Amino acid sequence: MLAFLESLCGALSARDAELILRLLQHPLAQALPRAVRDEARGIANGNAGGNLAPLQALQLYHQTAHLLGACADPAQRRPNSTTRVGYSTQQIELPFERIPAR
DSSP: OHHHHHHHHHHHHHTOHHHHHHHHTSGGGGGSOHHHHHHHHHHHTTOSOTTOOOHHHHHHHHHHHHHTTSSOOGGGOOTTOOOOTTSOOOOOOOOOOOOOOO
């Protein structure tokens, strides 16, 4: 599904009407929320503003990527971890001396 959404977002951003309509015929398109399908049809038909981003589709892509664990939310970064897409999150162990309790 993520690859399908990535293709759809790319087609929407490029305003490739032929590809958008082909993607909307794909069986996975039936799983899309109505707002995303309507947005895609509007862009394919030229009814959407030429400078407007496909926000509904991009938001769905972003949410799906997070649900599948494909990327990490930058707002949730932890110190000493790698959060770039495609890389595993690793925590660095730092050597600390124990401080005796008083």
